[in-house]
Amino acid sequence: MDGSEWRAAHTQSNAGSWMVKATLGFMNRRPTLRDVASAAGVHPATASRALNPGTRDLVNARTAERVLRTAQSLGYRPNPQARSLKTARSATVGLVIPDLTNPLFPPIARGVEDVLSRDGYSAWIVNTDNDEAREAAAVESLRDRNVDGFIFATAKLQHPITTQIAAQDTPVVLVNRRTGKGDIPSVTPDDAAGVTLAMRHLVELGHRKIVHLAGPQTLSTGVNRLRAYQHALADHGLEYLPERVVVCDAFTEEAGSKALGSLLDSGVEFTAVLAGNDLLAVGCYDALEERGLSCPDDVSVVGFNDTQFMDKLRPPLTTVHIPHYDIGAEAARLLLEELHSPGRHPRSVLLPLSLIVRQSTAPPAR
Amino acid sequence: MDGSEWRAAHTQSNAGSWMVKATLGFMNRRPTLRDVASAAGVHPATASRALNPGTRDLVNARTAERVLRTAQSLGYRPNPQARSLKTARSATVGLVIPDLTNPLFPPIARGVEDVLSRDGYSAWIVNTDNDEAREAAAVESLRDRNVDGFIFATAKLQHPITTQIAAQDTPVVLVNRRTGKGDIPSVTPDDAAGVTLAMRHLVELGHRKIVHLAGPQTLSTGVNRLRAYQHALADHGLEYLPERVVVCDAFTEEAGSKALGSLLDSGVEFTAVLAGNDLLAVGCYDALEERGLSCPDDVSVVGFNDTQFMDKLRPPLTTVHIPHYDIGAEAARLLLEELHSPGRHPRSVLLPLSLIVRQSTAPPAR
DNA sequence: TTGAAAGCGCTAACAT
DNA sequence: ATGTTAGCGCTTTCAA
Numbered sequence: 047m048d049g050s051e052w053r054a055a056h057t058q059s060n061a062g063s064w065m066v067k068a069t070l071g072f073m074n075r076r077p078t079l080r081d082v083a084s085a086a087g088v089h090p091a092t093a094s095r096a097l098n099p100g101t102r103d104l105v106n107a108r109t110a111e112r113v114l115r116t117a118q119s120l121g122y123r124p125n126p127q128a129r130s131l132k133t134a135r136s137a138t139v140g141l142v143i144p145d146l147t148n149p150l151f152p153p154i155a156r157g158v159e160d161v162l163s164r165d166g167y168s169a170w171i172v173n174t175d176n177d178e179a180r181e182a183a184a185v186e187s188l189r190d191r192n193v194d195g196f197i198f199a200t201a202k203l204q205h206p207i208t209t210q211i212a213a214q215d216t217p218v219v220l221v222n223r224r225t226g227k228g229d230i231p232s233v234t235p236d237d238a239a240g241v242t243l244a245m246r247h248l249v250e251l252g253h254r255k256i257v258h259l260a261g262p263q264t265l266s267t268g269v270n271r272l273r274a275y276q277h278a279l280a281d282h283g284l285e286y287l288p289e290r291v292v293v294c295d296a297f298t299e300e301a302g303s304k305a306l307g308s309l310l311d312s313g314v315e316f317t318a319v320l321a322g323n324d325l326l327a328v329g330c331y332d333a334l335e336e337r338g339l340s341c342p343d344d345v346s347v348v349g350f351n352d353t354q355f356m357d358k359l360r361p362p363l364t365t366v367h368i369p370h371y372d373i374g375a376e377a378a379r380l381l382l383e384e385l386h387s388p389g390r391h392p393r394s395v396l397l398p399l400s401l402i403v404r405q406s407t408a409p410p411a412r
Numbered sequence: 413m414d415g416s417e418w419r420a421a422h423t424q425s426n427a428g429s430w431m432v433k434a435t436l437g438f439m440n441r442r443p444t445l446r447d448v449a450s451a452a453g454v455h456p457a458t459a460s461r462a463l464n465p466g467t468r469d470l471v472n473a474r475t476a477e478r479v480l481r482t483a484q485s486l487g488y489r490p491n492p493q494a495r496s497l498k499t500a501r502s503a504t505v506g507l508v509i510p511d512l513t514n515p516l517f518p519p520i521a522r523g524v525e526d527v528l529s530r531d532g533y534s535a536w537i538v539n540t541d542n543d544e545a546r547e548a549a550a551v552e553s554l555r556d557r558n559v560d561g562f563i564f565a566t567a568k569l570q571h572p573i574t575t576q577i578a579a580q581d582t583p584v585v586l587v588n589r590r591t592g593k594g595d596i597p598s599v600t601p602d603d604a605a606g607v608t609l610a611m612r613h614l615v616e617l618g619h620r621k622i623v624h625l626a627g628p629q630t631l632s633t634g635v636n637r638l639r640a641y642q643h644a645l646a647d648h649g650l651e652y653l654p655e656r657v658v659v660c661d662a663f664t665e666e667a668g669s670k671a672l673g674s675l676l677d678s679g680v681e682f683t684a685v686l687a688g689n690d691l692l693a694v695g696c697y698d699a700l701e702e703r704g705l706s707c708p709d710d711v712s713v714v715g716f717n718d719t720q721f722m723d724k725l726r727p728p729l730t731t732v733h734i735p736h737y738d739i740g741a742e743a744a745r746l747l748l749e750e751l752h753s754p755g756r757h758p759r760s761v762l763l764p765l766s767l768i769v770r771q772s773t774a775p776p777a778r
Numbered sequence: 779t780t781g782a783a784a785g786c787g788c789t790a791a792c793a794t
Numbered sequence: 795a796t797g798t799t800a801g802c803g804c805t806t807t808c809a810a
Contacts, residue, residue: 089780089782090804101805127804128803129803131803355721358721467789470796785805789802790800
C-alpha cells in the first residue's frame, strides 16, 4: 500500500465540521470509524479499508465512494493514537534541536516541517538545551510516542544516543553536525569549503596573521573548521601557530568574547579572526568594543552560517552563507526515503555555500 | 488523584535500559504493563494502580514496592498512546506559533516548555506561517492527537478558532497577543505602558514630530500600540496628525522598510519613529540607509520587544524590553491551572516592561 | 467483496 | 487489597 496516500488521506482540514454536527445536536462526540461504518451501512473493517487509499481497492468502488462521502459529511477524522497503537507507526518524526533560540535552527526546522508535511508526516520538535540528560529524556519520550524516525541537530562526534537508535533500525538523519564515524546519513554544510572561501578572502585582503576561534572539538563543525583553517594556512604558504587558535567550549557569544579577549590580552599578534560561527563572531565584536578596538579597522572578523541579522550588525558581518532551509528540507527528504525504503541508499549530503562579504573585513592596517 | 504525579511518574529517563534486556535476549520488544504484572506476580490492573502515584495507595505498600522495582528493572515505560486512548488525555499541550523564525517566539517557547515539563506535560510546537489555513489544519491535527490544551501565539482580534476551541471547554491561553473580546486568558506585555515609556523618552529628548509605524490592526499588539501612541501625544500636548501614522500589513522588516520609505518620500515632517516592533524598526534602518539618511542623526528610531541582537545593530536599537521567557512561562502556568481546576479563576496577565535606551535615539537635529 | 474477531497497551468500573 | 471485565478507536488476519 502506498504509505504517503495512507497518511495524506485525512490531512486536509475539516476544521469545525464535526463541531457543526455537535452544535446541531446530531452528536456530541467526535464521530468514530464505527459511526461512519454504521451510517454508511457497512462493517467498520470495510469502512477502514475504504478510508485508507492503500486498501481502498479491496472494496467495491461504489461502497468505497459511499463511505468516503459519509465520512466527509460526518466530519470524520481518524484517531491517530488508535491507529498508532495498532500499527506501531505514527506518521511522526522527532526533531531534536540543541537550542531553538540559536537563529540557525528555526529555518532548518521550517525546511524539515515543510517537506515532511507534504508527505503526511509531522515533526515533533524538542529542545535539549545542549544538555545530555535532557536529550536522553526527550528522545525516550519521543520513542514512547512511537515516532517513526529522528532528525538530530545535536550530533556530537561521540554521540551514543544516535548510534543506539540507528542500531535499532529506527531511521535517523543528522543535520548540520555529524558523528565521528560518519556512518549515519547526514545533511551538513560543506564546512571545509566554507573555511577555504573565508581564508582565501582574508589572505587576498592581505592578512597574514589570522587567528581562529574554534568551536568545541566534540562537534564535527568545530573540528572540521579547525582542520580546514590549518589546511588553508598551508595552502597559502602561511605558518600554523598553535597560539593563534583558541578552542571555545560552546558556540556562544559569551565564549567568543572570552576567547578573543584572551587573545587580545595575551599579546599574540593578528589582524584577522576566523570565527567558528556567527555567535562566536558576535562575541568578537563585544571583546573588541570592550577594548576600544574597531572592526574592521583594527581587526577583521569572519563568521560562519549567515544567520538572521548578521547583515544588520555593526559592522555588517562577513560570513559564510549556508542554505539553512534547504539543509532541513534535504534532511527530511533523506529521512522520508529511509522511511519508505529502509536501507536502500543511505548517504550523506554536503550542501554548497558561499562567502558573503560585508564590512567586517578589510585590508589590515599595516 | 494527583495529576502531576500521575504524569511525572515515568518522566525520568531510563534511556537504554530495556535495550539492555533486549540485547541480553531476555526480551525483544518493549516490556508492557502485562510483562511487569506477570513478572511481579500480580494482575495488570494492580500493576497499573501501583505504577500511578494517584492510585498507588489503593494497593498494598509492599506489593506496590515490588511492582515498582520490577518495572524499573525491566525498564518499563508506559505507552502514552494507549494511556491516552483510554483516558482521552495526553499530558500534551499544543503551542501554536505564527513564525518560529521571528526571534520573539523561541524564548517564549522555552518558557512554556520549562514550566510544562516540570508538571509532566510536553508541548507540541506548530508553525502556522501566519496562514489561517495552515493554522486550522495544525489545530485540527493537534485536536486529533488529544492535546489537553492550547497556547496560541497567533491570536487576532477576530480569531474564530480560539473562540471555538475555548467554547468546547478545551483550556486555552493566549500569549503575546489577545483577541478582541478579551474573554480568553492571556499573557501579554503591557503594550500601552511600553509605548508610554518610549514616547516619553522621545519627547524628553526634544522630539515633537513623531511618526508611528503601526502593526496590523487585526492584532491586539497593532491596535494597542497605536492607541497608546495617540494617547501619549495627547498627554504631552502634541497634536495627532493622521499622516504621521502608517499601518503596516505585517510585523516584518520588509513592511517596515516600505512604510518608512513612503513616509520619507511623502514629505511628511518628522524627527523620530515609534516602530510597532523590532522587525519594523529594522526595516526603518533599511529605508534610512537606502536614502543615505542616518539614525539617529537624521531620525531616531524606537522598537518594541528587545529581541535578540537588537543590541548589536548599527546603531544599537532603543527598544521596549519585554520578558520573553517569563511570558511563556506564565502562560504555561495559567494553562496548568486551568488544566488542574477548570474554570477556577481565569485571568489575563499583563507583564511589566522597561525601556532600553541605546544609540538609535538622540535629540533631534534642529 | 465483505464480515467476524482479535488485539495494540492501558485504565476504570465493578465485583470479590 | 486485588482480580475481572470491558473498552478506548483502529487495523488486520482469517473466514465466508
